[in-house]
Amino acid sequence: MDEALLRSLTPSVLGILVRRGADFAAAEDAVQDALVEAVRAWPADQPRDAKGWLVTVAWRKFLDATRADAARRRREDRLDEEPAPGPAAAVDDTLQLYFLCAHPSLTPASAVALTLRAVGGLTTRQIAQAYLVPEATMAQRISRAKRTVSGVRFDQPGDVATVLRVLYLVFNEGYSGDVDLAVEAIRLTRQLAAVIDHPEVAGLLALMLLHHARRAARTAPDGSLVPLAEQDRGRWDTRLIAEGVGILQAALARDRLGEFQAQAAIAALHADAPTAEETDWVQIVEWYDELTRLTDSPVVRLNRAVAVGEADGPRAGLAALAALDDSSPSSSSTGHPMPRHAAVAAYLHERDGDLATAARLYAEAAHKAPNLAERDHLMRQAARLNTRRRH
Numbered sequence: 001m002d003e004a005l006l007r008s009l010t011p012s013v014l015g016i017l018v019r020r021g022a023d024f025a026a027a028e029d030a031v032q033d034a035l036v037e038a039v040r041a042w043p044a045d046q047p048r049d050a051k052g053w054l055v056t057v058a059w060r061k062f063l064d065a066t067r068a069d070a071a072r073r074r075r076e077d078r079l080d081e082e083p084a085p086g087p088a089a090a091v092d093d094t095l096q097l098y099f100l101c102a103h104p105s106l107t108p109a110s111a112v113a114l115t116l117r118a119v120g121g122l123t124t125r126q127i128a129q130a131y132l133v134p135e136a137t138m139a140q141r142i143s144r145a146k147r148t149v150s151g152v153r154f155d156q157p158g159d160v161a162t163v164l165r166v167l168y169l170v171f172n173e174g175y176s177g178d179v180d181l182a183v184e185a186i187r188l189t190r191q192l193a194a195v196i197d198h199p200e201v202a203g204l205l206a207l208m209l210l211h212h213a214r215r216a217a218r219t220a221p222d223g224s225l226v227p228l229a230e231q232d233r234g235r236w237d238t239r240l241i242a243e244g245v246g247i248l249q250a251a252l253a254r255d256r257l258g259e260f261q262a263q264a265a266i267a268a269l270h271a272d273a274p275t276a277e278e279t280d281w282v283q284i285v286e287w288y289d290e291l292t293r294l295t296d297s298p299v300v301r302l303n304r305a306v307a308v309g310e311a312d313g314p315r316a317g318l319a320a321l322a323a324l325d326d327s328s329p330s331s332s333s334t335g336h337p338m339p340r341h342a343a344v345a346a347y348l349h350e351r352d353g354d355l356a357t358a359a360r361l362y363a364e365a366a367h368k369a370p371n372l373a374e375r376d377h378l379m380r381q382a383a384r385l386n387t388r389r390r391h
Contacts, residue, residue, distance in 0.1 A: 285307045
């Protein structure tokens with residue numbers, strides 16, 4: 001049973017049903033039913049034309065559901081007769097489905113869930129497990145999302161930037177349950193890159209590959225986090241790094257810089273350094289300057305402060321951090337709205353020799369950490385500095 005084949009065919013089958021006249025919500029339900037039927041039937045007898053089989057079965061499921069619903073009986077007259085079985089149409093609607101699932105009327109959480117189901121071909125149970133929520137909760141979220149976009153015309157142009165943000169949200173969830181969301185996000189971004197020639201799509205794919213290449217080195221055997229500077233670079237996936245760098249170079253050559261290309265360039269510089277000490281921090285600062293120009297994001301400015309601290313010394317990094325504080329109306333050294341602010345401040349104060357302030361800030365950062373692994377890492381940093389101070 002080829003699960004990967006089923007997932008890869010999902011968007012094109014869904015697109016064909018929508019073009020035949022099915023509304024998005026009903027078509028998506030019918031495709032899911034056809035996928036379940038394929039899982040049951042294909043191990044014994046997989047069809048030669050898998051896509052055509054799915055289209056035929058999904059269309060039948062859609063017609064059956066429509067006929068069974070009295071409230072929709074009047075729409076039945078407008079439906080074409082069931083097409084004869086045969087090769088499926090070659091029209092690829094994958095791109096429009098990406099746009100539809102990342103529609104601006106949806107919340108980010110709903111857009112992610114709908115993308116994983118309608119484009120990714122995942123079941124509601126798999127998505128719920130990946131996001132650690134009850135299946136019923138995820139089912140409601142997906143149903144609401146489908147209702148929201150059902151009235152949207154399928155041929156309307158979409159926003160590539162919104163689609164990319166949704167895919168990056170998926171990637172950053174990493175792994176949970178029986179679905180590896182980082183791998184799934186890479187697969188979906190590859191699929192998107194195959195149907196749209198856009199340098200930022202390539203930039204996001206490169207960024208994902210470069211980050212994913214370091215995955216095996218990010219945690220110790222006991223599950224604790226390993227900071228980038230301490231990672232065993234021999235465990236980095238050089239094949240993924242080479243692929244990511246190649247994709248990035250081709251995108252940058254088009255001279256249409258975007259935020260994902262700039263982020264990927266920073267990741268590539270980290271990947272290119274044989275050791276942490278040999279990292280080209282000066283060039284990384286320059287890329288953060290480009291990224292700040294593109295996004296003016298406080299998170300980017302925070303990361304830039306770290307890079308400045310490495311390139312020009314901790315005092316320069318703290319000055320960059322202070323400039324960020326001055327531009328944020330609700331920030332202070334003890335109550336900044338960005339969760340990682342205290343951790344960055346702690347790191348720079350430690351490098352500057354102020355261990356007492358660094359230990360206090362590491363402990364503060366631990367209380368704001370978004371997950372248990374990060375909290376434990378920050379608490380260990382605070383404990384390490386307190387031990388050093390006592391000795």
